[in-house]
Each structure stands twice: as C-alpha cells, then as structure tokens.
C-alpha cells in the first residue's frame with residue numbers, strides 16, 4: 001500500500017479537480033460522508049448521543065461540516081464549534097448549508113471552552129487541522145486540543161489527528177489523541193511513523209472517488225508480503241549447497257562474541273548454502289551458541305579484536321564468497337578501519353555493513369570515499385544513532401525525518417539503506433518501503449546482528465541487495481510477531497527470532 005506526503009496528496013487533489021474535473025466540493029462531501037459512515041458503523045444508535053464537531057478554518061474543517069450535517073440528520077444533540085467563521089471557499093459551501101439547517105454552531109472562545117468543561121460529549125469529531133498544519137499549535141487551539149484529550153469522549157480525527165505533521169509524524173506543539181482516524185485515498189507518513197502513529201488510534205483508509213489513474217509516481221510504500229519475491233525459496237531436487245550461496249562474515253571480538261554467533265546463525269538458518277565466519281581466535285570459546293555448520297576462520301587478534309595482519313592471511317577465501325558481512329561486534333578500532341579499507345580496495349563482492357563497520361564509515365574519510373565508489377552491491381544497516389553519525393547530524397534530526405535520512409545515506413553511498421527502528425525504512429535512495437511489522441520485544445541487543453545475517457543469506461541465495469533487504473526485514477519482524485503468539489515481549493530474544501525463522505518462512509510461503 002502506498003504512503004503519501006501532504007504535497008503528493010495536494011497534487012492528487014489538484015489533478016482530480018483541475019485535470020479530471022471532479023469539483024473540490026464533491027471530494028469534500030465524499031470525505032465527510034466517509035467519516036460519518038464510520039461513526040454510524042461503530043454505534044448501534046446515535047440519536048441518544050451528545051456529539052461535538054470541532055472545525056478549523058481550512059478544508060479539514062470543511063470535512064467536519066459535512067460530517068456534522070449527516071450526524072444532525074440522525075441525532076438531535078450535535079454541536080459544531082468553530083475557531084473562526086472566515087473559512088475556505090469550499091468549506092463555506094458546507095458551513096452555509098449547516099446555517100440554513102439551523103444546526104447548533106458556536107464560535108469558540110476561552111469562556112465557551114470553560115463552559116464546555118461542565119458538559120459531557122460521547123463523541124467528538126476532530127476536524128481542526130489536516131494536512132495543512134504548518135506551524136506549532138498554541139493559544140486557544142492548544143487549549144481545545146487538551147480539552148478534547150481530557151474529555152473521555154470517543155474521538156474521530158478527520159484525515160489525521162490535529163497536531164500530527166502528516167509528512168514527518170512529529171507532534172507540532174500538541175496533538176489530538178484519536179480513538180479512530182479516517183483518512184482518504186492512502187495513509188500519510190504521519191499515520192505510519194512514530195510518534196504520529198500513537199495518536200491515530202485505528203486508521204481507516206477511505207476511497208473518496210479519486211480515479212486510480214491519476215495516482216502516479218508514489219515512491220513510498222508500506223512493506224507487505226505482496227512486495228516480496230519468494231521465488232528463490234523454491235529448492236530444486238537436484239540442487240546442492242553451492243546453489244544457495246556462500247556467506248562470509250567478519251564479526252565478533254572478545255567483547256562481543258555473541259554478535260558473531262547471532263549474525264552467522266541467522267545467515268545459516270535463513271537458507272544460505274555455506275557460512276564462513278572470520279572472527280578473533282578468542283571468540284572460539286563461545287561454542288555453545290554457535291551452530292556446528294558454521295565454518296570458522298580464526299583470525300589472529302590484538303587483545304581480542306581482529307588484527308589486520310591476521311585478517312589478510314584469509315584473503316584467498318574472498319574469491320569464494322558471494323556476499324560479505326562486515327561489522328557486528330568488531331568494536332571500533334584502527335585495525336577494523338584498515339581491514340575495511342583493504343576489503344574495499346581489493347575485492348568486488350556484495351557487502352553488508354553493520355554496527356562497527358558503520359562507525360568506521362562515519363569517522364573515516366577514506367572509507368567513505370572508497371565505499372561510495374565501490375562497484376558491487378552495498379547494504380548499510382544503521383539504527384538512528386549510527387545514521388546520525390554517518391550523516392554527521394544530531395540523532396533528533398534523523399528521528400524528525402527518517403525517510404530523508406535513509407534516502408540521503410542510500411544516495412551518498414549508492415547503497416541500499418536499511419534504517420532500523422520501530423518502523424524500519426528500506427530505500428535505494430528513490431523507492432522507499434516502511435516496515436510496519438515487529439514489536440517492542442525486538443528492542444534488545446543482538447536483533448540487528450540477526451537482521452544482518454538474514455540479509456546476507458538472501459543475497460547469497462541470489463536476491464538483489466534491495467530485494468534481500470526487504471525480505472530480511474519482513475522475515476525478521478514477522479518472526480518476532482509469531483513468537484508473541486507463545487511468548488511475551490519481555491522474553492523474546494534475538495536468538496528466538498533465528499529459531500522462529502522456521503515457522504516464519506513456512507507462513508510466508510503458504511501466504
């Protein structure tokens with residue numbers, strides 16, 4: 001499913017009215033009616049309810065007037081509250097109708113708001129701001145939103161909760177906490193990313209009669225099973241391990257032996273034919289967590305961290321690898337930087353860079369330049385903090401516009417960027433997929449190592465870096481969701497996500 005920004009939505013509306021000739025009033029009528037229908041569906045009867053409709057002066061308020069008109073036909077206790085009766089031309093059409101129908105219309109003031117505190121509304125419709133919210137909310141608007149949030153009513157937000165920025169999902173001063181949000185055409189970024197997503201309640205997407213053919217060039221999508229290519233999951237009866245690819249992984253240190261185990265186990269468990277692990281000798285004691293199928297290439301270390309001299313002894317192996325993973329648990333270190341430079345200068349293998357590989361990338365100009373011109377496929381898997389380091393910005397800036405941050409990383413390094421978070425974003429710098437699966441049980445050290453392992457495995461099995469990233473993010477989070485059927489968010493561990501790949505892949509194949 002597509003996800004829109006406010007400017008795309010405006011362009012769609014413009015085309016619908018100016019190029020196709022569907023008048024704006026028709027779209028507004030349809031939008032308001034869709035919201036009314038949703039309310040009618042939720043309540044057995046409406047005639048015994050006290051209902052308030054709060055309307056802003058833009059077209060979101062206009063939708064609110066339409067909702068109010070339909071509600072007033074089935075309920076005697078509908079009150080409309082306006083901030084300003086100097087509304088847009090389209091909205092005015094519907095405000096005038098309400099006036100002629102003698103619906104109870106009130107202009108909001110501090111005094112009126114105080115008197116409202118003594119009343120009780122069962123249902124509130126929030127039609128204050130939609131995609132036109134342009135600055136932080138303050139003054140009477142803020143007080144009204146706080147009133148709505150404390151009212152105890154069932155709250156419907158029209159298009160988006162007032163206060164949520166539809167493009168960034170950030171809260172502009174304050175926002176309505178909706179029970180349900182009814183939006184139009186496709187969801188907006190503000191419904192999908194956090195914190196906006198918290199404020200929406202259940203999101204209902206309604207068709208308001210905009211012809212599908214004018215909805216073009218939308219580059220942001222919610223990642224669904226339909227976006228995944230599982231054709232390579234089929235195994236031919238006469239196949240052998242070489243058909244499923246060889247993964248090479250440079251990971252682990254005395255300090256983080258588990259990162260190497262999780263990454264390699266995940267690669268193996270998601271289907272690659274062979275998995276080689278280059279790791280410091282000191283990590284080998286960590287047998288318990290390591291599947292015996294993993295081929296370990298023990299690297300001479302310097303105090304438990306891979307050494308450059310030890311590493312280059314394995315150069316001949318690199319011709320075997322179909323893909324290389326670099327970074328999980330290596331620690332940030334000069335030797336690690338030297339090794340990454342050596343790899344980028346001497347080999348041409350698809351590469352997945354995570355964790356300490358990204359830290360080295362953030363701090364080394366040489367690595368940045370080499371990676372940007374590296375010809376093979378690349379996947380970078382930063383979390384928000386790593387992305388901030390790579391982009392040399394504050395982590396708050398990444399959180400404010402994660403889609404832009406991910407696209408920037410992808411474009412700068414001509415790579416696939418997997419920006420990990422509660423909504424992981426996958427992009428090649430142009431197309432964007434937002435993953436909405438997964439749960440907070442995944443917020444544990446080691447989850448990222450598992451994801452890297454799955455991406456590696458998918459590339460080894462013949463997927464392009466973009467397809468592999470999409471598949472891996474989906475499988476990783478679906479596995480965590482399936483685990484919740486038997487476990488809790490507290491008890492799910494990254495190693496359970498690896499074990500869970502079994503039922504996850506089965507479910508994905510079954511559809």
Ligand SMILES: NC(=O)C1=CN([C@@H]2O[C@H](COP(=O)(O)OP(=O)(O)OC[C@H]3O[C@@H](n4cnc5c(N)ncnc54)[C@H](O)[C@@H]3O)[C@@H](O)[C@H]2O)[C@@H](O)CC1
Nearest residue numbers: 013027028058059060129130131132133134135136137159
């Ligand atoms: N043709 C269309 O574009 C359609 C739009 N529809 C509705 O129209 C909405 C967009 O309408 P608008 O573009 O008029 O925008 P809004 O109705 O979201 O609000 C814009 C108005 O609010 C003011 N404003 C913005 N931020 C403010 C703040 N922090 N404090 C005080 N005032 C502030 C602006 O100056 C402007 O007057 C959509 O969200 C949707 O609900 C629907 O009727 C369907 C068709």
Ligand SMILES: [K+]
Nearest residue numbers: 129158160162
């Ligand atoms: K709204």
